[in-house]
Each structure stands twice: as C-alpha cells, then as structure tokens.
Amino acid sequence: MFDAGLSLTMADAPRALAEGLRALEAGETMFDLARVETLDSAAVALLLAWQRAARARGAVIEFHRLPPALCSLAGLYGVTELLTLISAAQQNQERH
Structure with missing residues (x-):
C-alpha cells in the first residue's frame, strides 16, 4: 500500500504526484492517506x-483512510463520486 505521507499541499504536489506515479508504475493500486495531516x-x-x-x-x-478534511473538500468540489474511496469502516467490514 502506498503511503501518501503527512502533507498534500500545493508545495508538496510535484513530489507527491511523482511518488504516487512511481507507485502506480510498480503496480500499487491501494493508496493510504491516514497519515495526511496538512492538505x-x-x-x-x-x-x-x-x-x-x-x-x-x-x-x-x-x-484508503482519507482524512475528514479531504473528504469534505472532495464533496465541496463535487468529485466524491469520481473517486474510489475506502473508509476505515469499510476496511474493517472487508476484514471480517
């Protein structure tokens, strides 16, 4: 699972984009956003x-595990339905 890191801001975007693209090229399709604190x-x-x-x-x-602020932003911009978002609750259900 790709760890998106602590910060996803305009300043971090070039680095984060490149790291995510490398993860995709390596075959990773699950992105974990649990540690994102600044966005x-x-x-x-x-x-x-x-x-x-x-x-x-x-x-x-x-x-996976998007911070509430990021879910709110996605909703504000009307793109929530475009994204495959896996909440912590869904992950727990999938494990059982």
Missing part, C-alpha cells in the same frame, strides 16, 4: 491525477 485543494487534484494515471494503465485505484 489543501491540491490534495483533491492529486487524487484525481493518480486516478487518471491508474485508469490509463487499466487499473482501478483505491484511496
């Missing part, structure tokens, strides 16, 4: 960019 609208753009890159490879990316 802005660039975080939503990153999720969409990673998802486009995955689809271009014929893969389906899953975003």
Whole structure:
C-alpha cells in the first residue's frame, strides 16, 4: 500500500504526484492517506491525477483512510463520486 505521507499541499504536489506515479508504475493500486495531516485543494487534484494515471494503465485505484478534511473538500468540489474511496469502516467490514 502506498503511503501518501503527512502533507498534500500545493508545495508538496510535484513530489507527491511523482511518488504516487512511481507507485502506480510498480503496480500499487491501494493508496493510504491516514497519515495526511496538512492538505489543501491540491490534495483533491492529486487524487484525481493518480486516478487518471491508474485508469490509463487499466487499473482501478483505491484511496484508503482519507482524512475528514479531504473528504469534505472532495464533496465541496463535487468529485466524491469520481473517486474510489475506502473508509476505515469499510476496511474493517472487508476484514471480517
């Protein structure tokens, strides 16, 4: 599972995008956002960019454990339905 790190902001976007693309190239399709503490609208753009890159490879990316602030931003921008979001509750159900 790819760890998105602590910060997904405009300043972090180039690094985060490159790291996520490398993970996708290596075959990783599960992205964990649990450690993200700092974010802005660039975080939503990153999720969409990673998802486009995955689809271009014929893969389906899953975003796990999004921080509430990121879920709110995705909802505010009307893109929640475009993303494959896996909540902590869903993960727990899948394990049982």
